[in-house]
Amino acid sequence: MSEMAAWSELFDFRGKVAVVTGGAAGIGEGIARRLAAQNASVVVADVDEAKGRATSQAIASLGPGRPLFVRTDVSDPAAARELVATTVHERGRLDLLVNNAGIFPFAPALDVTPELWDRVININLRGTFFLTQAAARQMKAQGSGGSVVNIASVDAMHPTGQLSPYDASKGGVRMLTRSLAVELAPLGIRVMRSLRARSRRRAPPR
Numbered sequence: 001m002s003e004m005a006a007w008s009e010l011f012d013f014r015g016k017v018a019v020v021t022g023g024a025a026g027i028g029e030g031i032a033r034r035l036a037a038q039n040a041s042v043v044v045a046d047v048d049e050a051k052g053r054a055t056s057q058a059i060a061s062l063g064p065g066r067p068l069f070v071r072t073d074v075s076d077p078a079a080a081r082e083l084v085a086t087t088v089h090e091r092g093r094l095d096l097l098v099n100n101a102g103i104f105p106f107a108p109a110l111d112v113t114p115e116l117w118d119r120v121i122n123i124n125l126r127g128t129f130f131l132t133q134a135a136a137r138q139m140k141a142q143g144s145g146g147s148v149v150n151i152a153s154v155d156a157m158h159p160t161g162q163l164s165p166y167d168a169s170k171g172g173v174r175m176l177t178r179s180l181a182v183e184l185a186p187l188g189i190r191v192m193r194s195l196r197a198r199s200r201r202r203a204p205p206r
Protein backbone atom coordinates (compact mmCIF):
# COMPACT_ATOMS: atom_id res chain seq x y z
CA MET A 1 0.00 0.00 0.00
CA SER A 2 1.40 3.41 -0.93
CA GLU A 3 1.99 5.99 1.78
CA MET A 4 -0.77 8.17 0.31
CA ALA A 5 -3.26 5.28 0.27
CA ALA A 6 -2.45 4.41 3.89
CA TRP A 7 -2.86 8.04 4.91
CA SER A 8 -6.22 8.25 3.10
CA GLU A 9 -7.44 5.14 4.90
CA LEU A 10 -6.34 6.47 8.27
CA PHE A 11 -8.26 9.68 7.74
CA ASP A 12 -11.52 8.47 6.25
CA PHE A 13 -14.30 10.90 7.19
CA ARG A 14 -17.07 9.06 5.32
CA GLY A 15 -20.39 9.70 7.07
CA LYS A 16 -18.88 12.53 9.14
CA VAL A 17 -20.05 16.14 8.96
CA ALA A 18 -17.41 18.86 9.38
CA VAL A 19 -17.94 22.61 9.77
CA VAL A 20 -15.00 24.81 8.70
CA THR A 21 -15.27 28.50 9.63
CA GLY A 22 -13.51 30.91 7.32
CA GLY A 23 -13.67 28.04 4.86
CA ALA A 24 -14.17 30.26 1.82
CA ALA A 25 -10.51 31.16 1.34
CA GLY A 26 -6.93 30.76 2.54
CA ILE A 27 -6.10 28.10 5.10
CA GLY A 28 -9.78 27.34 5.74
CA GLU A 29 -10.35 26.58 2.07
CA GLY A 30 -7.37 24.22 2.16
CA ILE A 31 -8.82 22.44 5.20
CA ALA A 32 -12.26 22.22 3.55
CA ARG A 33 -10.70 20.76 0.39
CA ARG A 34 -8.70 18.16 2.31
CA LEU A 35 -11.70 17.09 4.41
CA ALA A 36 -13.88 16.80 1.29
CA ALA A 37 -11.19 14.70 -0.39
CA GLN A 38 -11.18 12.47 2.70
CA ASN A 39 -14.94 11.89 2.20
CA ALA A 40 -16.36 14.30 4.81
CA SER A 41 -19.53 16.29 4.25
CA VAL A 42 -18.09 19.78 4.61
CA VAL A 43 -20.05 22.84 5.70
CA VAL A 44 -18.21 25.99 4.62
CA ALA A 45 -19.12 28.80 7.04
CA ASP A 46 -17.94 32.27 6.11
CA VAL A 47 -19.02 35.93 5.97
CA ASP A 48 -17.96 36.08 2.32
CA GLU A 49 -20.97 34.70 0.50
CA ALA A 50 -19.56 34.79 -3.06
CA LYS A 51 -16.29 33.05 -2.18
CA GLY A 52 -18.01 30.66 0.22
CA ARG A 53 -20.47 29.47 -2.41
CA ALA A 54 -17.68 29.14 -4.98
CA THR A 55 -15.53 27.06 -2.61
CA SER A 56 -18.47 24.88 -1.65
CA GLN A 57 -19.19 24.20 -5.33
CA ALA A 58 -15.52 23.61 -6.15
CA ILE A 59 -15.05 20.94 -3.46
CA ALA A 60 -18.20 19.03 -4.46
CA SER A 61 -16.21 17.00 -7.01
CA LEU A 62 -13.52 15.96 -4.50
CA GLY A 63 -15.50 13.34 -2.58
CA PRO A 64 -18.90 11.82 -1.89
CA GLY A 65 -19.91 14.27 0.87
CA ARG A 66 -22.33 16.98 -0.20
CA PRO A 67 -20.73 20.32 0.69
CA LEU A 68 -22.91 23.14 1.95
CA PHE A 69 -22.31 26.86 2.34
CA VAL A 70 -23.81 28.70 5.31
CA ARG A 71 -23.21 32.45 5.55
CA THR A 72 -22.04 33.01 9.11
CA ASP A 73 -20.43 35.80 11.08
CA VAL A 74 -18.71 33.87 13.86
CA SER A 75 -18.54 36.95 16.09
CA ASP A 76 -22.33 36.68 16.59
CA PRO A 77 -23.27 33.91 19.07
CA ALA A 78 -26.81 33.75 17.63
CA ALA A 79 -25.35 33.15 14.15
CA ALA A 80 -23.15 30.41 15.62
CA ARG A 81 -26.21 28.63 17.05
CA GLU A 82 -27.98 29.07 13.70
CA LEU A 83 -24.99 27.54 11.88
CA VAL A 84 -25.16 24.41 14.03
CA ALA A 85 -28.95 24.20 13.64
CA THR A 86 -28.71 24.55 9.84
CA THR A 87 -25.93 21.95 9.68
CA VAL A 88 -28.00 19.44 11.61
CA HIS A 89 -31.15 20.25 9.63
CA GLU A 90 -29.37 19.87 6.26
CA ARG A 91 -26.81 17.14 6.98
CA GLY A 92 -28.23 15.37 10.04
CA ARG A 93 -25.32 15.68 12.49
CA LEU A 94 -22.07 17.45 13.40
CA ASP A 95 -18.83 15.55 14.09
CA LEU A 96 -16.00 18.02 13.56
CA LEU A 97 -15.70 21.77 14.02
CA VAL A 98 -12.67 23.67 12.71
CA ASN A 99 -12.53 27.16 14.23
CA ASN A 100 -10.37 28.74 11.54
CA ALA A 101 -12.02 32.13 10.84
CA GLY A 102 -9.74 34.89 12.04
CA ILE A 103 -8.55 38.38 11.23
CA PHE A 104 -5.11 39.90 11.76
CA PRO A 105 -5.16 43.68 11.22
CA PHE A 106 -1.76 45.26 11.84
CA ALA A 107 -1.72 48.37 14.05
CA PRO A 108 0.87 49.85 16.40
CA ALA A 109 -0.28 49.31 20.01
CA LEU A 110 -0.46 53.07 20.57
CA ASP A 111 -3.03 53.38 17.76
CA VAL A 112 -5.33 50.46 18.63
CA THR A 113 -8.90 51.70 19.18
CA PRO A 114 -11.53 50.02 21.37
CA GLU A 115 -13.43 49.21 18.15
CA LEU A 116 -10.45 47.40 16.60
CA TRP A 117 -9.75 45.55 19.86
CA ASP A 118 -13.38 44.37 20.12
CA ARG A 119 -13.54 43.30 16.47
CA VAL A 120 -10.44 41.12 16.70
CA ILE A 121 -11.36 39.59 20.05
CA ASN A 122 -14.99 39.02 19.02
CA ILE A 123 -14.10 37.15 15.84
CA ASN A 124 -10.97 35.28 16.93
CA LEU A 125 -11.70 34.45 20.58
CA ARG A 126 -15.35 35.02 21.46
CA GLY A 127 -16.40 33.46 18.14
CA THR A 128 -14.30 30.38 18.84
CA PHE A 129 -15.88 29.96 22.27
CA PHE A 130 -19.55 30.40 21.37
CA LEU A 131 -19.40 28.27 18.23
CA THR A 132 -17.62 25.54 20.18
CA GLN A 133 -20.31 25.79 22.86
CA ALA A 134 -23.09 25.40 20.25
CA ALA A 135 -21.27 22.51 18.55
CA ALA A 136 -20.52 20.75 21.85
CA ARG A 137 -24.19 20.93 22.87
CA GLN A 138 -25.08 19.18 19.61
CA MET A 139 -22.27 16.60 19.98
CA LYS A 140 -23.44 15.87 23.53
CA ALA A 141 -27.01 15.38 22.28
CA GLN A 142 -25.76 13.00 19.55
CA GLY A 143 -23.98 10.95 22.22
CA SER A 144 -21.10 9.92 19.96
CA GLY A 145 -18.53 12.58 20.83
CA GLY A 146 -16.75 14.73 18.32
CA SER A 147 -13.71 16.89 17.64
CA VAL A 148 -12.95 20.60 17.71
CA VAL A 149 -9.79 22.00 16.10
CA ASN A 150 -8.87 25.60 16.85
CA ILE A 151 -6.45 27.37 14.53
CA ALA A 152 -4.24 29.42 16.83
CA SER A 153 -0.92 30.98 15.82
CA VAL A 154 2.75 30.98 16.65
CA ASP A 155 2.12 34.65 17.48
CA ALA A 156 0.34 33.39 20.60
CA MET A 157 3.82 32.51 21.94
CA HIS A 158 6.23 34.60 19.86
CA PRO A 159 4.79 38.07 19.12
CA THR A 160 6.56 40.09 16.45
CA GLY A 161 4.87 43.48 16.83
CA GLN A 162 1.89 45.52 15.66
CA LEU A 163 -0.53 42.68 16.32
CA SER A 164 -1.38 43.16 20.01
CA PRO A 165 -5.15 42.40 19.83
CA TYR A 166 -4.44 39.43 17.54
CA ASP A 167 -1.70 38.06 19.77
CA ALA A 168 -3.97 38.40 22.81
CA SER A 169 -6.82 36.67 20.96
CA LYS A 170 -4.61 33.75 19.89
CA GLY A 171 -3.10 33.46 23.36
CA GLY A 172 -6.69 33.24 24.56
CA VAL A 173 -7.49 30.57 21.96
CA ARG A 174 -4.51 28.53 23.19
CA MET A 175 -5.70 28.52 26.80
CA LEU A 176 -9.37 28.20 25.83
CA THR A 177 -8.43 25.04 23.93
CA ARG A 178 -6.80 23.55 27.03
CA SER A 179 -9.69 24.60 29.24
CA LEU A 180 -12.34 23.10 26.96
CA ALA A 181 -10.26 19.98 26.31
CA VAL A 182 -10.37 19.23 30.04
CA GLU A 183 -14.03 20.05 30.43
CA LEU A 184 -15.40 18.35 27.30
CA ALA A 185 -13.28 15.18 27.41
CA PRO A 186 -15.84 13.33 29.59
CA LEU A 187 -18.35 13.90 26.76
CA GLY A 188 -15.98 12.26 24.27
CA ILE A 189 -15.26 15.63 22.62
CA ARG A 190 -11.60 16.24 21.76
CA VAL A 191 -10.49 19.87 21.62
CA MET A 192 -7.15 20.53 19.91
CA ARG A 193 -5.30 23.47 18.47
CA SER A 194 -2.96 23.98 15.62
CA LEU A 195 -0.21 26.61 15.81
CA ARG A 196 0.25 27.98 12.34
CA ALA A 197 3.54 29.70 11.65
CA ARG A 198 3.18 33.03 10.00
CA SER A 199 3.89 32.62 6.33
CA ARG A 200 2.75 35.48 4.20
CA ARG A 201 1.79 38.05 6.82
CA ARG A 202 4.25 40.81 7.50
CA ALA A 203 3.91 44.04 9.43
CA PRO A 204 3.71 46.94 6.98
CA PRO A 205 6.88 49.04 6.70
CA ARG A 206 6.87 51.96 9.13
Ligand SMILES: NC(=O)c1ccc[n+]([C@@H]2O[C@H](COP(=O)([O-])OP(=O)(O)OC[C@H]3O[C@@H](n4cnc5c(N)ncnc54)[C@H](O)[C@@H]3O)[C@@H](O)[C@H]2O)c1
Binds near residue numbers: 072075152
Ligand atom coordinates in the same frame (compact mmCIF):
# COMPACT_ATOMS: atom_id res chain seq x y z
N1 LIG B 1 -1.85 33.16 7.13
C1 LIG B 1 -0.97 32.89 8.10
O1 LIG B 1 0.25 33.00 7.92
C2 LIG B 1 -1.47 32.44 9.46
C3 LIG B 1 -0.53 32.16 10.47
C4 LIG B 1 -0.96 31.75 11.73
C5 LIG B 1 -2.32 31.60 11.98
N2 LIG B 1 -3.21 31.89 11.00
C6 LIG B 1 -4.63 31.75 11.32
O2 LIG B 1 -5.23 30.90 10.35
C7 LIG B 1 -6.59 31.31 10.16
C8 LIG B 1 -6.86 31.54 8.67
O3 LIG B 1 -5.93 32.51 8.19
P1 LIG B 1 -5.81 32.85 6.62
O4 LIG B 1 -4.45 33.36 6.41
O5 LIG B 1 -6.30 31.72 5.82
O6 LIG B 1 -6.84 34.07 6.51
P2 LIG B 1 -7.62 34.62 5.23
O7 LIG B 1 -7.85 36.08 5.48
O8 LIG B 1 -6.95 34.20 3.96
O9 LIG B 1 -9.04 33.85 5.31
C9 LIG B 1 -9.87 34.05 6.43
C10 LIG B 1 -11.29 33.64 6.08
O10 LIG B 1 -12.10 33.92 7.24
C11 LIG B 1 -13.27 34.61 6.82
N3 LIG B 1 -13.77 35.44 7.92
C12 LIG B 1 -13.27 36.62 8.39
N4 LIG B 1 -14.04 37.09 9.37
C13 LIG B 1 -15.05 36.20 9.55
C14 LIG B 1 -16.16 36.14 10.41
N5 LIG B 1 -16.42 37.12 11.30
N6 LIG B 1 -16.99 35.06 10.35
C15 LIG B 1 -16.76 34.07 9.43
N7 LIG B 1 -15.73 34.08 8.56
C16 LIG B 1 -14.88 35.14 8.62
C17 LIG B 1 -12.84 35.45 5.62
O11 LIG B 1 -13.94 35.85 4.81
C18 LIG B 1 -11.89 34.47 4.91
O12 LIG B 1 -12.58 33.63 4.02
C19 LIG B 1 -6.80 32.55 11.04
O13 LIG B 1 -7.37 32.18 12.27
C20 LIG B 1 -5.39 33.05 11.24
O14 LIG B 1 -5.24 33.82 12.42
C21 LIG B 1 -2.83 32.31 9.76
